[in-house]
Amino acid sequence: MSVLPDPGASRAVLVGTGCYEHLEQLPAVSNNLRALQGLLCGPLSLQLPARHVTVVEDPVAAHTVVGAVRQAAAEATDTLIVYFAGHGLVDAQDQLSLALPHTEFGRVETGLPYDWLRQVLLLDSRAERHVVILDCCYSGLALGRMSARSPFADQAAVEGSFLLAAAAETRTALAPVGQTYTAFTGVLLDTLRRGIPGGPALLDLAAVYRHVRLTLEARGHPVPQARDRNSGAQVALGRNHAVFPAAPVPAVPGGDTGERPWPDPRQIRTVLGFFTALADVRVVSGLTHQAVSERSAGRLSAGTVSRLLNRSTVPSRWSTTSAYLSACGVPDAQITQWQAVWQQLRAQTPAARAANPGAAGGASEGKRARPGRLPVFRRKRGH
Template identity: 80%
Template sequence: MSVLPDPGASRAVLVGTSRYQHLEQLPAVSNNVQALAGLLSSPLSLQLPDQHVTVVENPAVAHTVVGAVRQAAAEATDTLIVYFAGHGLVDSQDALSLALTDTEYGRIETGLPYDWLRQVLLLDSRAERHVVILDCCYSGLALGRMSASPGLADQAAVEGSFLLAAAAETRTALAPVGNTYTAFTGALLDTLRHGIPGGPTLLDLGALYRHLRLTLEARGFPVPQARDRNSGAQVALGRNQADLPAPPVTTSPGAGSGERPWPDPRSIRTVTGFFTALADVRVISGLTHRAVSQRSAGRISAGTVGRLLNRSTLPTTWGTMAAYLSACGLPEDQITQWQAVWQELRAEATSAEADAMGPAVPPRRGPDSGRAWQRTFSVFRRERG
């Protein structure tokens, strides 16, 4: 079953090297990284908070990249996305190395061995799922020619992950001169923005890979490759924008709700994820704030809908959210699931607040406490007497 990651428990690290001291320049890579960062934070994709997306452009040394990935790996508990665009090198041992700004061909110490990142994902990551996207080339090829050996996916494989690699053969136009993006990342961005007509409700990595393969092959570009480990292909990077339902014709709450791809509350782990999915409910319903208010029979106003969806803390009572979900058309069994998630997150927040306050400190009751009270009372009587 495809699932959208909880944005509050997920992280992304986007690395791009567009400027080189010794290799051909790749100006489109900078556009790749900035556009993907904006997309991952937008409603068209995962709606990751800005602070959960780390962009590393033109790193000069390997530890800059490794440090960023290690930090994200320690913070993410749901999904960790690692993206690299730039030149790639393959050494005499057929190991993949990612080219940095000062990388020189034939000098492996100037690059970033992919295996270093792989070890971070394997050993240091708390995330349940990993997504690795590699849009890289070998040096020695002119700008606009990127390549990858047939074994690239095997080299870069990480247990519990989905690897999406760019070209699997040496062909031109992977990074066409003058294009805004590289061919592979450009097709990925276009798919996330506009969707797949007739495709699935969620753009999981399996569907994305199949669509990108057909699209790029039809354009005469190198064909991408993928490797799925432990159902990583079921991780979605957004909703299919070409498959969003039209606004409901009926005005009765719940009508036609079974046909709508509602967010699954069981995938929510954080308060951020809760409100992201809550806002997604209205988008899927096709209703405006005013329409939600009208369908609630006056229980919530349009302004209340807006305030609810812009909160950062959970309401202390359930009534408003129940009215909102019902007005959007969710069936009762799903509303019950939402309530259970709300109760769980409320309990976690209460527990966290109690831990932050620390244990209550009881009054000091030493062996002399009684005598000290008697002395104080005696002084009080003398002063009053």
């Protein structure tokens, strides 16, 4: 089942190099970074807090990029997104290298070996899911060295992840002169902004990949590659705005009997995720604040609905949240799941921990321990 990541427990690192000393300039890369940053933080996508999206533009050294990814990998417990746009090179051993401003052809020490980032994801990440998006431009020489036994997407794959890679054949096809964005990222942005007509309610990576591939192929551009490990393709990057929001829920209270794509409370880990998903419930319902109030049989005013959705702390009482969910048409079974999440988050508040130190197990928001995960990664070090 497709899932939207909890924005409070997710992170994104966006890396791009457009200014080069020895390689062709890629001015569109800067636009890629700004647009993708705005999209990930905005209502059309994951609604990540600005502080959870790190932009590294024209890094002067490899350790700058690795350090940013390592920090995000240590902080994220839900989903970690790593994006790179720029030139991609392949060395004599068919290993992928990401070009930095000072990178030179034939001098491997001047680039950033992708395997360095891969090792951070394998060994240092606490995230349950990884999304790796590589918008790399290749020269003809680099493509000539790509062997059939070591395809690009296989090199870059990470266990428990989804890799979306623009393995372009020429620079011109990937970054057309005069275009605002590179070809691959431009289609990706357009897909997330406009949605996919006739597509699923949640734009998971499987659907996004198919649409981006078909679009680029129809335009005569090189087609991207993708690799899915451990259901990474089910991670959604937003809702499908081509078919959403749908019609409002039935006027009769008591829950929606249809197949609406309600936010899954079981995916909520943080207070931020709780309120983001709570606001998304109203969007899915198709109701205004006033309509929610009218459907609550007098239990909620429109102002109460607004104040609930703009809180930053978990309500001390469940009744208002319950009335809101019911008025929106959320099924009773899911309301029960929401209440369980509310209770868990309440138990994590400082006051609750002080009253009952052992109740929350000492876990802080967005940093739950997951016993056994690191040994699993270490056993796969050689993959």
